[in-house]
Amino acid sequence: MDDYSRDELGEFFKRDLFAAKNGIEIVKIGPGRAEARMNVTGEHLNAVGTAHGGALFSLADFAFAMAANSGGQVTVAINVSISYFKAVSSGILTASAREVSGGGRIASYTVEIRDEADDLVALFQGMAYRKREMLKDLI
Amino acid sequence: MDDYSRDELGEFFKRDLFAAKNGIEIVKIGPGRAEARMNVTGEHLNAVGTAHGGALFSLADFAFAMAANSGGQVTVAINVSISYFKAVSSGILTASAREVSGGGRIASYTVEIRDEADDLVALFQGMAYRKREMLKDLI
């Protein structure tokens, strides 16, 4: 897996303002794969004091989006299923996305979120639809 | 459906720092039901300029959490499936959660996200697990 995080694909995804605002960072992007990272702080917590389901989802979704668009074709999420296994309230979480099926108009990705102990925090399964436009047409 | 948004349940959910940071507000909370709202601004957008899947998910998840915890028992998400139907880049979105099944340890909620034209933007189906603690024990 090549590290494309400093090239134009990485530059493109730095335009994601929602990810940036929530402290979600690109680790690396490769063909059909991507990793993102989030340091869980007070502002990611819900009312019961654990990382908000939406924060975990957003981290995984960002890795999913980068992996799904890594070929340069605009690809948008149509459905996601996420399962939560471990509550966390601090520490660095890493989301790793990989393509499960990608040949046609519909593509599918699995994203694992793991904590610093390498425990599985959440499992995310995303389906996406490839549009005809290319990312470079949007810039 | 009673409007409990100013009472202690509403107060409890105002402790959700992730929701607050992302402009997600309580509309109302009732037994097995809740509504939340988000005004989509630049900071909710992804790299292609539409509302981030994570922002939409977080809005729905907040309504889900309020509905699931509306009985006062601590109830945590275990699995969610979300489908996206319409891309949005501005305007007020409202998420309405209602209980589909809730008698036992496992409860299930449907959340609809609609825009100002009342179009369905996303449909969220959440399963949750009721713990033995009560929310008041956490305060």
Place this chain on the structure above:
Amino acid sequence: MDDYSRDELGEFFKRDLFAAKNGIEIVKIGPGRAEARMNVTGEHLNAVGTAHGGALFSLADFAFAMAANSGGQVTVAINVSISYFKAVSSGILTASAREVSGGGRIASYTVEIRDEADDLVALFQGMAYRKREMLKDLI
């Protein structure tokens, strides 16, 4: 909702050999809607003596397929999420499918399975992809 079950759409779906073998019957088909029925007998049970998750899924999936194809365009399932609420071991189950979003290439349907007491047994959320062919081209 019109009852098209005796017309050509109903005839088309009677070709579903898997449904027929498992005692799954058409109740009615209308635009974006359909109902199917199954009388739970010994042959639908799993090893613990309750209706097999696959039998419940197959019932809902048949209603989903009829609703999704009710416009005459070949539409195939790409993703389904199903939640189970009540174990059953006998009686008639009815699956009612309705379109949630249907305008484009991707369409979405909700299917409820209810028992004779009208209790919700399972909730099924299906996404489908519309192909260019028409059902009549397949006959």
Place this chain on the structure above:
Amino acid sequence: MDDYSRDELGEFFKRDLFAAKNGIEIVKIGPGRAEARMNVTGEHLNAVGTAHGGALFSLADFAFAMAANSGGQVTVAINVSISYFKAVSSGILTASAREVSGGGRIASYTVEIRDEADDLVALFQGMAYRKREMLKDLI
């Protein structure tokens, strides 16, 4: 992974009448893992002539049930998400289930269905709830 298919766990799952009726067979069962197999014939087909979504689901669900119950504790499905990647109309399909998270009351399993060319036909993600009873109490 041990092959327990001839021992009492295998005997227990041979009681699954729905699986038997639909030609779904046990390949092997081990701790947190199981494999099942189905030879796709005419009776597994839907109205458009491909393997019915319900037949594919049932195959995966049977492997899921065996893996989830492999520890001897009664474990029931609460939610499943399935994605379909390749239409098939004949040949032997194999479903391989493995535990993703299993320590507590809620456990999660991934099941892959592959055809004879080892292509991924469907991906199944199942959540289950562990009851207090043991399988041997049911016999």
